[in-house]
Amino acid sequence: MIDAKRSPSEPISIKVELFGSARLLCGSRVIDVETPQLTNTQELTTTLATNHPELVGKVIRADRRGLLENYTFNLNGVSFIDNGVLRLHSGDSILLFSSQAGG
Amino acid sequence: MYGYNGRILVVNMSSRQTQWEPLEEHVLRNFIGGTGLATYLLHHFCPTGIDPTDPSNPLIFTTSPLSGSRLTTSSKFAVATKSPLTGFIGDSLSSSFLSTELKRSGLDGLVIIGRAPSSTLLFIDNGKVEFFDASNLKGLTTSMTEKTVKERLGHRTRVACIGPAGEALIPYASIANDGGRQAGRTGSGAVMGSKNLKAIAVRGTQAVPFSNPEELKRVGSDLTERSLGNSTEKYRVLGTMANMAVFNRLGTLPTRNFQQSTFEGAEQISGEIFHQKHKVGNAHCANCTIGCEHIVGTNDHGPNSQGRMEYESSFALGSLVGISNPNSVIRASQLCNELGMDTISTGGTISWAMECFEKGILKKNDTGGMDLRFGNEDAVMECIRLIPRKLGIGELLSKGSRNAATTVGQGSENWAMHVKGLEMPGYEPRSLQTMALGLAVSTRGACHNRSSGYESDFSSKVDRLSADKQRGRITMEGEDFSSVIDSLIWCKFLRKAFGDFYEESANVYQLITGCSMTSSQLRQAGERISNLKKQFNIREGWQRGDDMLPQRILDERLPTGVTRGVGLSHKDLDMMITSYYEERGWTSNGLIPNVKLTELGLMNFVR
Structure with missing residues (x-):
């Protein structure tokens, strides 16, 4: 549920957990990101690209409007996220890892 | 028919007799190569009901139409036998130079039967077969065995061998080749050991012509470029x-x-x-x-x-x-x-x-x-x-x-x-419930490589934490895809580099063999091969209760992490298995009815 005390556009703090190449590129397992409660994958990706340009072209598309096709977002370790609206809460985690499952 | 040698080599380790047998074109078209051909040969050469360490249990190596083509990831071979771990089909894959060497030695398949009186090294040199005493190799590790054989026979020789585990007939012993690659699962190494066969050395220089090498080269270059992209x-x-x-x-x-x-x-x-x-x-x-x-x-x-x-x-x-x-x-x-x-x-x-x-x-x-x-x-x-x-x-x-x-x-x-005796791989089925079904029904036991159920579980297509009936269709399609990719043989890591896998693969098959192949024919070949594997298990005593997961998976809920509290009930697993049988066109007991066998041209495999 959207936090009724906050405006959906008011920024909240979430964590982005990085795995694989993303982690190696950023040199960190977790990064903090500020984002509106109501956002979408395009906005989220643009924010990540701004804060961590080292991800562009390697994890994030060159136009910064989405992830490369071999990457995926997952919310809190539970839900895989397609393009579309994201309703986030303060303290949520977005996981960023390769969509190439298996091995 | 280009791209194949059109024959197999049968080697009897007891009598040291060898025999070339032709492979008819319809067999190659229907079962392609790799796992498909290996399963077909297993049906023909393996007597029903035998102990897997019996000399008559064949150990089968097959190449594929793609082997020797230089297409990326095409240097793979299949191994098949009756598994000493499960008592059902034991099929596995391995990679690298041995695949092309087998092909260039003039064969599409190598079938080894019998048992040598003592530890033996089998050498296939451009189709000519020699047997060497291997007492000096006994007890050696896989790397030392390969090294020693190459020192004796030349460093261009490619070697498949067993280590001490295979010699001791450990039912999960593997076969190693080309510097540590393994045909790892289901215990084919123990079957090799039961034949007193320590190592197989192969040397082959015969090129296998392809139907349209120029266009194949162009297609190959394009695929190589894609293989270096984001998909891998x-x-x-x-x-x-x-x-x-x-x-x-x-x-x-x-x-x-x-x-x-x-x-x-x-x-x-x-x-x-x-x-x-x-x-x-x-x-x-x-x-x-x-x-x-x-x-x-x-x-x-x-x-x-x-x-x-x-x-x-x-x-x-x-x-x-x-x-x-x-x-x-x-x-x-x-x-x-x-x-x-x-x-x-x-x-x-x-x-x-x-x-x-x-x-x-x-x-x-x-x-x-x-x-x-x-x-x-x-x-x-x-x-x-x-x-x-x-x-x-x-x-x-x-x-x-x-x-x-x-x-x-x-x-x-x-x-x-375990499932069917094969220990479970690194995918927790309660939190990957498409994978759960794939593990339960796989013909070789708990295998992560056949259904590829994790593809769906790691996406928004399904809820990985709960079961539903669509998993039956997903699992069937994944298995049939694997049957095709393991028979052509491409590496599964290449799968996302294809635009339309069946369309492109059918085209490659035509360029190699000169024989027509459509994507729907290739799909049907996949279904045929999956059913043939199942039919082998049925004749070896498979029953409905063999398609199951360990009791822990069905009794206990996960205690930690984001999946804490998640479980998979017997009822839900049963529902998914039933849906899978329905999608397959099998009976409610998981048997293959004659109408399906006839549709797939498999009636001859009913015993």
């Missing part, structure tokens, strides 16, 4: 080891014999840590542009060890046995490789024993004084050493988890984590 990035950068940290976070990392699905030490044995602190180099199979093999080495003060590391080995000898020391995982994995043992079955059997020890069912009297609790690195290494020698606790562990649990009893069957 994970495999090129970290390899399959990238799974460890992700699976842990998603609550799907089997830990301590599947008692948990998260491991507090996962980050220490993650792909990222192996990459940053242990990476020695990369390796490629022959004709592979992806280079998924990551060589890692120890960096502590213990004995140096170095070798390939894959996710399945790091899970089986890491989280599954409660070990978070990457150096220990490297040593244990490499020791398994050298002894010639499937790392997954080794780890699965040891973890079963660890749980028995912690529950007081196995005691120090049974373990030779060893503290066999989870996390004891020295104990894991000692167990691995003892297994091929069948000494002490190694005698019990050498049976595999199913038979060891039957021996011990006392309820330990409930935590012997």
Whole structure:
């Protein structure tokens, strides 16, 4: 549920957990990101690209409007996220890892 | 028909007689090569109901129409036999130069029957067969065996061999080739050992012509370029080891014999840590542009060890046995490789024993004084050493988890984590419920490579934490896809580089063979091969109850992580299995009706 005390556009703090190449590129397992409660994958990706340009072209598309096709977002370790609206809460985690499952 | 040699070589190890037998075109078109052809040959050469270590159980190696083509990832071969671990079809794949060498020696398949009177080296030199005494190879590790054979026969010779585990007929012994690659699962190494066949050396220089080499080259260049793109990035950068940290976070990392699905030490044995602190180099199979093999080495003060590391080995000898020391995982994995043992079955059997020890069912009297609790690195290494020698606790562990649990009893069957006798891979089924179905119904036992159920589970297409009827269709399609890709043979890591896999593969098949092949014919071939594997199991006594998951999976809910509280009920598993049988057109008991066999041209395989 959207936090009724906050405006959906008011920024909240979430964590982005990085795995694989993303982690190696950023040199960190977790990064903090500020984002509106109501956002979408395009906005989220643009924010990540701004804060961590080292991800562009390697994890994030060159136009910064989405992830490369071999990457995926997952919310809190539970839900895989397609393009579309994201309703986030303060303290949520977005996981960023390769969509190439298996091995 | 181009692209094939059109014949198999049958070698009788008892009589030392050899015979070439033709392969008819309809067989090649219907079963393609690789796993499909190997399954077809298994039906023909394996007598019904025999013990897998009986001399008449054939050990079959098959190449494929793509082998020798230089298409990326095409240098692979299949192995098939009746598995000593499951009693059902034992099929596996391996890679690299041996595949093309077999093809260039003039054969599409090598069928080995009989039993040599003593340890033997089989040498196939451009189709000419020689038998050498291999007493000097007895007891050698896989790498020493390969080295010694090459010193004798020349370094261009390619070698498939067994280690001490295969010689001791450990039912999860593997066959090694080309510097440590393994036909790992289902115990084909034990079948090879039962024939007193220590090693097969192959040399071949005969080119196999292709129908349209110019267009094939162009298609190959295009595919090579795609293989170097984003679709294979994970495999090129970290390899399959990238799974460890992700699976842990998603609550799907089997830990301590599947008692948990998260491991507090996962980050220490993650792909990222192996990459940053242990990476020695990369390796490629022959004709592979992806280079998924990551060589890692120890960096502590213990004995140096170095070798390939894959996710399945790091899970089986890491989280599954409660070990978070990457150096220990490297040593244990490499020791398994050298002894010639499937790392997954080794780890699965040891973890079963660890749980028995912690529950007081196995005691120090049974373990030779060893503290066999989870996390004891020295104990894991000692167990691995003892297994091929069948000494002490190694005698019990050498049976595999199913038979060891039957021996011990006392309820330990409930935590012997296998399907059909094959120990479970590193995918927690309760939190990957499409995969759960794939594991339960796979013809070779708990196999992660056949259904590819994880593809759906790691997406928004399904809810991975709950069951539904669509999983039947997903599993069937995944299995049939695997049947095709394992018969052509492409590496599965290339799968996302294709736009339309069936369309492109059918085109490649035509360019190689000169025979027409449509994408729908290729799909049907996949269905045919999947059903043929099942038909082998049926004739070897498969029953509905064999399609099942271990009791723990159905009785216990996951206790930790984001999947805490998640479970899979017997009723839900049953529902998915029923949906799978329906999608397959099988009976409610999972048998293949005559109408389906007729549709697929398989009536001749009913006995």
